[in-house]
Amino acid sequence: MLLTEQQEMIKSVARSIAKDYIEPRAMEVDKTGEFPWDNIKVMAENGLFGVHVPEEYGGVGSDMISHVAVVEEIAKVCASTSVALSTQALATAPFLIAGTEEQKKKYVTALATGESLGSFGITEPGAGSDVASLKTTAVPDGNDYILNGQKVFITNAGESGIYVFVTRTSEHRTKGITLFIVEDGTPGLSFGKKEDKMGIRGSVTREVLLENVRVPKENMLGAEGEGFKILMKVFNETRPVVGAQATGIAQGALDYCLDYVKERKQFGKEIHQFQMVQSKLADMAMKIESSRLLVQKAARMLDNEDKNVAGYSSMAKCFASDTAMEVTTDAVQLVGGYGYIKEYPVERMMRDAKITQIYEGTNQIQRVIIANHLINE
Structure with missing residues (x-):
């Protein structure tokens, strides 16, 4: 494209x-x-x-x-x-x-402008893929709302200046969900320890605790009860971004492999001359290019405000992240023993790739969304 x-x-x-x-x-x-x-x-x-x-x-x-x-x-x-x-x-x-x-x-x-970092508090201990089962509450009190609850795996938590939290304002499963803005330093907002993760280790992930956090009604983001609907639209926009991230990780791994196989010699010749290596490189390249095109298609649909974007956003995220995991694993295999050593970047890329299959909705959930899109189209 x-x-x-x-x-x-x-x-x-x-x-x-x-x-x-x-x-x-x-x-x-x-x-x-x-x-x-x-x-x-x-x-x-x-x-x-x-x-x-x-x-x-x-x-x-x-x-x-x-x-x-x-x-x-x-x-x-x-x-x-x-x-x-x-x-x-x-x-x-x-x-x-x-x-x-x-x-x-x-x-x-x-x-x-990057003046402040932001975090979106969605996931809870009992609300991962089933986001509508969240327990964090927002209770009206005069012209304010009082927020109480626990969020987990929140990126940038403790570093951000601006937080958006998904809360429950009524018992209705989806229509009882409302978004609120909370600024850093608000009394009652606190953070747990920094998680020690497999990959994306330079990205901060923490638990967030909301204990009687008082915010004015003006901090409601969207109308009351509209949070779930807004959240689904947000995911339509951000899943292709995760797809782009996954595509980048995969491309980085392939780029390193290409340099390596042109230099590494076994049996008297560079290993890129072996057809089995060539086949693996070709498969890696085809899947990365396919990922990129899917991501770009979903992004273009978003730019054009295409109402059918949901299925394609999930396709882009799912295919690209599966590709990233496969390509980085193959990259480690092609680089061999050196690929398993931290001095070489492909083992880091392999660890980093895994999260792209998990956050922004697991790839199992993406397949459910894609199937529903196809069936109801």
Whole structure:
């Protein structure tokens, strides 16, 4: 799928930043597990957090095609850093979908410019794939609401300045769900320990506790009871972004493999000359290109406000993440014993790839969505 001149320019900027600033520290970020604030700063300075956000709210004013291209380029060299982009998009989406003009100007501008990081508090101990079973409550009290509950696996928690929480305002399974904005420092908002994860180790993940957190009614995001509907629209926008992240991880692994097989010699010749290796490389390349095209198709549908995007967003996320897991596993196999050593990047890419099959809705859930889309089309 051909990109426009502007889209290519944005992608080129992201690629340069990835190569010059982010790739050199990728191994260190993974090893230490430290949040890459220097990477965040350089991405913010170059407008990468707001590529698809309208200019009036501090963004670049481009589109989702450009946004997924940027995420892929960053993920190609450091998946941990790319999570900052995908999470910022996740936190921004509900504001763009349902926010008031005042909320957009205040919060979207801060998110798009990178002035503040954002988090979206969805998952709970008993509400993962079944998000509608959430228990966090928001109870009206005069002109305020009091929030109580527990969220888990929240990206950027403890680092963000802006939080959006999915809460229950009535017992109705889906129509009783409402979104609220909570700013960092609000009394009653606290965080658990930083999780020690398999992959994306430079991305911070924590538990969030809400204990009598008081917010004004003006912090309701969208109408009361509309939270579930907004959340589903958010996922339509963010699943292709995870697909782009997965595509980047896979492409990074293939790029490293191509260099390796051209240099590594066995039985008197470079191993790329063996047909079994060539077959594996061809399969990897075909699946990555297919992933990229699916992601771009879903992104274009979002840009065109296509009402049938849900199924394609799930396809993009599911296929690309399955591809990333397969390609990175194959990459470790092609690099052999060296591929299993942390000094070489493919083992990190393999660990990073796994999460793309899990967050933003597991791939099992994506297949259910895709099937429902096909049956009800």
